[in-house]
Amino acid sequence: IESNLPNVGTTIFTVMSALAAENGAVNLGQGFPDFEGDSRLVDTVADAMKRGLNQYPPMTGVPALREAIAMKIDALYGHRYDSNSEITITAGATQAILTAILATVHPGDEVIVLEPCYDSYVPNIELAGGVVVRVPLTPGSFRPDFNKIATAITPNTRAIIVNSPHNPSGIVWTRTEMLQLQELLDPTDIVVISDEVYEHIVYDGKSHKSAACFAGLAARSFIVSSFGKTYHVTGWKIGYVAAPASLTAEFRKVHQFNVFSVNTPVQHGLAAYMVDPKPYLDLPAFYQRKRDLFRAGLAKTRLRALPSEGTYFQCVDISEVSDLSEADFCKWLTSEIGVAAIPVSAFYGSGFDQRVIRFCFAKRDETLASALSRLAKL
Numbered sequence: 001i002e003s004n005l006p007n008v009g010t011t012i013f014t015v016m017s018a019l020a021a022e023n024g025a026v027n028l029g030q031g032f033p034d035f036e037g038d039s040r041l042v043d044t045v046a047d048a049m050k051r052g053l054n055q056y057p058p059m060t061g062v063p064a065l066r067e068a069i070a071m072k073i074d075a076l077y078g079h080r081y082d083s084n085s086e087i088t089i090t091a092g093a094t095q096a097i098l099t100a101i102l103a104t105v106h107p108g109d110e111v112i113v114l115e116p117c118y119d120s121y122v123p124n125i126e127l128a129g130g131v132v133v134r135v136p137l138t139p140g141s142f143r144p145d146f147n148k149i150a151t152a153i154t155p156n157t158r159a160i161i162v163n164s165p166h167n168p169s170g171i172v173w174t175r176t177e178m179l180q181l182q183e184l185l186d187p188t189d190i191v192v193i194s195d196e197v198y199e200h201i202v203y204d205g206k207s208h209k210s211a212a213c214f215a216g217l218a219a220r221s222f223i224v225s226s227f228g229k230t231y232h233v234t235g236w237k238i239g240y241v242a243a244p245a246s247l248t249a250e251f252r253k254v255h256q257f258n259v260f261s262v263n264t265p266v267q268h269g270l271a272a273y274m275v276d277p278k279p280y281l282d283l284p285a286f287y288q289r290k291r292d293l294f295r296a297g298l299a300k301t302r303l304r305a306l307p308s309e310g311t312y313f314q315c316v317d318i319s320e321v322s323d324l325s326e327a328d329f330c331k332w333l334t335s336e337i338g339v340a341a342i343p344v345s346a347f348y349g350s351g352f353d354q355r356v357i358r359f360c361f362a363k364r365d366e367t368l369a370s371a372l373s374r375l376a377k378l
């Protein structure tokens, strides 16, 4: 049959995790913690199961969880969403992003992505029949270039996908950059899909600037987040979308035929657990210590660490170590040195190679130490 996604193979995350397993390498490729989350969260979910909360929840999500999310967003970002008409629980951020795109993008509409970008965005746009418009983040710094974004906007631009804290670079957009985005979009009716899955992982005393903080952006944004990143449970595949009622109504038309609803006991467990802000407020310090430990080890190698302002990713420039392409270097690193990483070129449609690879440091200290002892040869 003719493929609906002719340019798509197996994702780089699956490929590198398989290669890591094959070679017995320390897997710092695919982004997931190798440690357990809080057992209290597991207990609240188990309790919900035992209490018989095991049938379909409302299509939009369990009300208590939607309300807890609305309260959190209000407390952190100062924008009050109506939990009934503006918050929807999704099967992770992945489904949220796909659904937001399917709900808003018509065949032939242009959607701007800022490369390097998370690998699901482009195939999602293609599935909707949209035209992908790729705008590079500034090579080297990975900061947004608003002149380039402005040039890419046409009367056919339906949406732009932004992602801060940014995977893979770890860059966090500043307030000024968010204001520039708001100003740029002001005269347009462009929808923003704001992928904020790493919202609680920002370092050095800085804070995440959600699109929800800016009235002009909030009014046009689907704000996407994921509990997987925040509570160390990536395998639970649960997240949410916050968006104005008019956008949410369209989102839900697709959502109901996409998954209809997502798993009930986890929603109840999360609703009870997230009332306490401490776990997500503690997250920056928890990961910053790991980031610094990892960077201190990298400093003893010829891998040059780029800034990691947020997320649990650390990018490094490999050019002093090797002439190989990013992809070949990652394969070599996995098979010969025993550490798996992700080539940043995998986040560019053109495969643009700037000799930068990504490590995930959401790992136990022992795992990081083991990876660093192997990397010490470089």
Ligand code: PMP
Pocket: 031, 091, 092, 093, 094, 095, 118, 163, 167, 195, 197, 225, 226, 227, 228, 234, 237, 238, 239
């Ligand atoms: N967006 C970004 C930027 C991500 O890094 C991830 C997770 N790797 C996702 C979306 C998907 O999140 P989820 O696992 O909740 O679907």
Ligand code: GLN
Pocket: 011, 013, 014, 029, 030, 031, 032, 167
């Ligand atoms: N988001 C994770 C990463 O960037 C991977 C998720 C996946 O495997 N699809 O590593």
